[in-house]
Amino acid sequence: MKTLIHRSKGSVRYAFKDSIKLLENNKSKQSLIYLFFTYGTKRFKYSTGFKSCFAHWDFKKQRIKNISSLTNKDEVNSSLKKYEEELLEKYRELYNEYGEAVNNQMLKDELDIIVRKKKKEPTNEELDFIGVCNKFITDKGNSITPVTKRVYKQAITHLESYEKEKNVTLTFDIIDMNFYNSFKSYLEDGDFSLNTIGKHIKTLKSFMNYALIEGYTENIKFKSKDFKVVKEITTEIFLTEEEIAEMHKKDLSKNPEYERARDIFLIGCYTGQRISDYNKLSKDDIVTKDGIDYFKFRQHKNKKYNRIVMCPITKEIREIMDKRYNGLPPKKMSEPVMNRYLKKIGEILEFNELVKCEYTKGGKEVRKMIPKYDLISSHTARRSFCTNKYKKGMNIFDIMLFTGHSTEKEFYKYIRIKDEERAAHIAKSGFFNI
Template sequence: MIKTIENSNGIVRFAFKDAIKNLEIEKKKDSLIFLHFSYGGNRFKYSTGYKSCFSDWDFDKQRIKQTKSNIINAIEVNEFLSKLENVIKKEYSRLIAEQAVVTNVTLKLFLDNYLNKNIVIDNSKPKTFFEFSDEFLELKSKEISIITKRSYKQTLLKVKNYGIEHNEKITFNTFNKSFVLNFIEYLQENDFSHNTISKHLKNLKTFLIEANQKKLINTIDFNVKDFNFTPEETTAIYLSENELNQMLELDLSDKKHYELARDIFLIGCYTGQRISDYNGLTASSIKKINGRDFFSIKQKKTGARVNCPITKEIKQIMDLRHNGLPPKKILEKDLNKYIKKIGQELKLNQKIECIKRKGGKEIKEYISKSELIHSHTARRSFCTNMYLKKMPVFDIMHFSGHKTEREFYKYIRIAGEQRASHIVDSGFFNI
């Protein structure tokens, strides 16, 4: 008997509801974005709920343009589209593996459940801004991390406290330019840093965009652009290859908790991953490709799959202290605490000038390099060291997961003189 094996992935594409030839005439006209899923000779179409226009759409990537787009939440929408693509492929593969009957009805039911569209919401009374925000946050829980959800809740608490202290009832129509200026001043008076204020305004903007789309905001004074508050570049350091080698060779056998933190941190330095991806690798993460060992990692933030080579240093760490396996996971707060102590033992005492704005004032202080080391230093160290070794930027981005060069270059932590020398060494100048 001849059998055919059905493609267990299916094919996903995103396209507009309206005909392209019509949108090309009216390039600024919004049109709904639909998910099109082809499977086993069938086609399934599903509205994403988001709109874009011909001018803002990248037809090759099937995503909203992030650099020149007028859509302020383009990154958020693109991440949503990627998650939608991943979950429907995963669900289809599961159904095929279980030899279940797959129909458009089952796929629609699955996506409706995934997006909580089947939840019945009580509309018997008008919602307050905070009721709406709590409900919206609950609906987004499947899409965001626990840390992000906590950050959103902190923002809502700040807005609530602002209303209490100013004897002002917070409604959907509260959020105008005057509110933004007063809210910024309130946070500055409470000694919050420039970047913390930027974070809270960005979080608040997420709720307001959704509320505005649902036409819950009916004041003409509302403009989401008023909530733009550009964060300042933070003082962040990287560890050179020489410093990483010193850390690797440091004897910490009498301090097992330090040793574990050091080993996990170094794996981050050699893979370029976020702590959510490099802390907690297991035996199942190891994959052999063309005879070489890799960590196969599905990045938690983006959902992208990346294969990171297991370097000689990583292999040394696993073989000497962890029975050939990745180190066991520890709490991030413990890793941050211990890695600073290790930096002190390595005498990383160079004073780093740190300039920040806090309470609306610029503050300059000098902090030891060891005190600035934390979990994210690993990722910055990978990007900077590979850049200095002249690995092509797009190759580094393949591992780090950065979507744009602009975001990537924020991670390159080298002084102006060192960068100038690096550029000259690239051979572009006749010297």
């Protein structure tokens, strides 16, 4: 079974699912025939659905032997030849269009059509493009958060607006690079930021993936490397430990809503959790182990990984809970409302330092000097925890134990310190003879 058929930068061979040694010991044992395709450094395998045995297989030709008693040998061999030739031809077409971006899923999609003649399943109600996008959201059900659902619906709203403005009816076949560039320009004309545009393109790709898997389309042009999710690193701030302490001691009792927003935010600064976690802590999340109180809960974003975290209840958190909430965490607050209050609190505290912000909006680069208080949001708490613990010399893997970051790369996105501060941190880490 060493023979390879070379063509268009790819090679095809057929082999049994079971090992040769096993089949040689039992030469009449039937085993599935797999198609193996090697292209570049990648390898792909696919079940042909046919079976044969050691005794009936010609390993040199990679075909069923010409044995008169095998009535369907010609049909099987003809199919194997067809799969081989059509796959190589499809791969050539894909490679010409996508280059190295060709992947196993693309090849599987093509073979599903060639081998299984996969087509869109008939439905009682034929759904149009927007209808399938809405069905995607419905099928997701409770597996997605309300925030994610809102993002999906926003993308649909923009796609519908695009149809009206361009006087076109969107279909799956339209989704190609011409549409990508046109839709991107449309969003830029709407004065959206680059990251917002990228968010809607990412959602569109999710819609298309769903449609492809469910058989509503065979269009895979959205998988091109040029059909990319655009994004940029935006200016994000953190509060220093001194600023957090100042916020903690500020008397806001004359405005209870400001006070509660501040207290929830501070718990985020002391635990390093996402807003979806630190904004809903309750009595049931408090546990005691070896004389230390913790918040113990399953992180919302890491539910599928069953990620349970234990955050120590610091003296500052204990003071907040005991002083105003009968020893319990403050009640949850709407995130948009909380963000609005936090900016007001920052202004009261005179966090007026001007921060240089650079971003892309409406397809143009924007540079602004914005007061620090106007950049404070619920997410600032998590960034502040990560940055301050890092500056104090805490091991990043220990920090990640609490934050739930899956990789160092993701963690470092949260480190908002200047290069000279990072250099000083590394210099004190013991790697240099100082």
